[in-house]
Amino acid sequence: MRNRFRIRRSPAIVSVLFAASAVAVSGCGGNDAAPANVVAVTPAAKCGALAGMNVPASSIGLPTTGATVVSATLVSDTDSANRNGEYCKVLGTIHPVDFNAPDIRVEVDLPTNFNGKAVHFGGGGFDGTIPNTEGSPFDGFSSGAEPAGVSTPLRRGYVTVGSDSGHEGTILDGSFATNDEALANYAGDHIKKTHDFSAYVAKARYGSDFVHSYYIGGSSGGRQALIAAQRFPNDYDGIISTYPASGITGLWLQMGRISRSLLAPGGYVTPAKGKALLAAIMKQCDALDGVADGIIGNPAACAFDPTVIRCPGGGDTGDTCLSDAQIDTMKTAGSPLDLDFSLANGVQTFPAYNAFTGADFWSTSLAWGTSAADAIVEPGVIGKSAFYYTFSNDMLRFAVARDAGSSILNFNSANPGSLTSRVQAVSALMDSTGTDLSQFQSRGGKIILQHGQSDQFIPAQLSIDYYNRLVSRFGQGPLSQFLKFYLVPGAAHGFGGQFNGAYDGLTALDNWVTTGIEPKDLTITDLTPTTAGRTRPMCEYPQWPKYIGGDQNLAASFLCSN
Numbered sequence: 001m002r003n004r005f006r007i008r009r010s011p012a013i014v015s016v017l018f019a020a021s022a023v024a025v026s027g028c029g030g031n032d033a034a035p036a037n038v039v040a041v042t043p044a045a046k047c048g049a050l051a052g053m054n055v056p057a058s059s060i061g062l063p064t065t066g067a068t069v070v071s072a073t074l075v076s077d078t079d080s081a082n083r084n085g086e087y088c089k090v091l092g093t094i095h096p097v098d099f100n101a102p103d104i105r106v107e108v109d110l111p112t113n114f115n116g117k118a119v120h121f122g123g124g125g126f127d128g129t130i131p132n133t134e135g136s137p138f139d140g141f142s143s144g145a146e147p148a149g150v151s152t153p154l155r156r157g158y159v160t161v162g163s164d165s166g167h168e169g170t171i172l173d174g175s176f177a178t179n180d181e182a183l184a185n186y187a188g189d190h191i192k193k194t195h196d197f198s199a200y201v202a203k204a205r206y207g208s209d210f211v212h213s214y215y216i217g218g219s220s221g222g223r224q225a226l227i228a229a230q231r232f233p234n235d236y237d238g239i240i241s242t243y244p245a246s247g248i249t250g251l252w253l254q255m256g257r258i259s260r261s262l263l264a265p266g267g268y269v270t271p272a273k274g275k276a277l278l279a280a281i282m283k284q285c286d287a288l289d290g291v292a293d294g295i296i297g298n299p300a301a302c303a304f305d306p307t308v309i310r311c312p313g314g315g316d317t318g319d320t321c322l323s324d325a326q327i328d329t330m331k332t333a334g335s336p337l338d339l340d341f342s343l344a345n346g347v348q349t350f351p352a353y354n355a356f357t358g359a360d361f362w363s364t365s366l367a368w369g370t371s372a373a374d375a376i377v378e379p380g381v382i383g384k385s386a387f388y389y390t391f392s393n394d395m396l397r398f399a400v401a402r403d404a405g406s407s408i409l410n411f412n413s414a415n416p417g418s419l420t421s422r423v424q425a426v427s428a429l430m431d432s433t434g435t436d437l438s439q440f441q442s443r444g445g446k447i448i449l450q451h452g453q454s455d456q457f458i459p460a461q462l463s464i465d466y467y468n469r470l471v472s473r474f475g476q477g478p479l480s481q482f483l484k485f486y487l488v489p490g491a492a493h494g495f496g497g498q499f500n501g502a503y504d505g506l507t508a509l510d511n512w513v514t515t516g517i518e519p520k521d522l523t524i525t526d527l528t529p530t531t532a533g534r535t536r537p538m539c540e541y542p543q544w545p546k547y548i549g550g551d552q553n554l555a556a557s558f559l560c561s562n
Helices: 011-023 044-047 180-206 220-233 248-262 269-290 324-331 387-401 417-430 438-442 460-474 476-480 503-516
Strands: 067-077 087-094 104-111 117-121 158-165 212-218 236-242 444-454 483-488 523-526 535-537 544-546 558-562
Touching: 011 158, 044 067, 044 087, 044 460, 067 180, 104 180, 117 180, 180 220, 180 417, 212 220, 212 503, 220 236, 236 503, 248 324, 248 387, 248 523, 269 444, 324 438, 324 535, 387 417, 444 460, 444 503, 460 476, 460 483, 476 483
Parallel strands: 117 158, 117 212, 212 236, 236 444, 444 483
Antiparallel strands: 067 087, 087 104, 104 158, 523 535, 544 558
């Protein structure tokens, strides 16, 4: 049973909070200088006064039993491990209605040089840990990294916020989903609860509300970013959604379908075989964008037949070829999943991966595991188990069937039979495929949607499909006024692509929100060690970067083309 606790504020703490609020400057609240004849309260005192504070349930917009600030620690600018300037690190817990559900663990970092704005960091996988709010969010395609000279949001004066989404665990552990409130928190409720907790704490520290609030996330965090715009439009002014798992229900159904081929007798494609496949694909398709640079710039022009590297006779005869069973695995990954029923918002298909245009499923063992035997290790072990198998299996066992004995390897993704209605209910709870962004649009909200063409976890076509549905609803012109969509060739899921690009997405978004300057002529920089520093233009969909001559490592040598 969880050890739940409440800490009451003493009169002394209340008086310090009152004194702190008395000297806080309205607006940004970043100037800690005291007015004349008022005793100054130091940042350390303001920070320490937050410890033990109770946040009432009435201040959180979804049902809870309140929240508690567990600790508040001032991190000095001179701390050898700190690159963010002076800030107050607040750890808190948001308490559920169902006592059997876990708390939501939250971190709120409050910079002394507050700029009036906040960045809410999204999670990933099954979440279970608080994102690194002291680092960089997924505003690009290189995990936790930014181009040279780009500071963290916290260093720039943003309040940074993140949570574990309502349970402790790893990105491979879905056991929490047997509890309805924990599942609802993971699905999206934690976004609102975390936002309201952080806003309450920040106002207690600075004496003012956020001037602007942004949500930035990738993968499941990208899904969360879209949910923030769809369900909580009044809380956020700007969104960056990077390779979002928008149709997360279709995603695990498709991952389960692929796992059945991958783990069938003889179907496992090893990293060595994957390397041979990728080499054959690059040989045929790399130069279709005008230059052989290790990046397939225009995947739509690439039509690769995997039988080109079929082993003689179809058996497994070595690392340089694929057997018939392994070709079947790749064709499964490279084909859509058509459903016999509808998911949320009328979705009836989940798209194919770019399995024959650059997606590298072997760049990390996280995707398909280290071997056929290791892939199915339960509970999931990072560096051994396959995310495709573990994620789909846990979604089936814990969120849908509520039966730990169920197996995705015996499950029909296209037709779940008696579990169809439950799959649909979970889809309605979790998927961020809705196109009603009208409230977010009407209040001036801005969205940057972006996906890598070599994504090995979430197919780029998923974001293309979502974008096209938005175009159908809003029209191209009106949509472009508040949403920009970028596809980046060679970029993967935070790592493992041919072009692990990064750019200062937060500044692009902030400028759009605060000054009305639309993102334009953006350049993205490769951070891959062997090719670090080369640049490419970020092309708005449906354009792609075509080589027009010059240094192939420079964005100026490419033109966004239809």
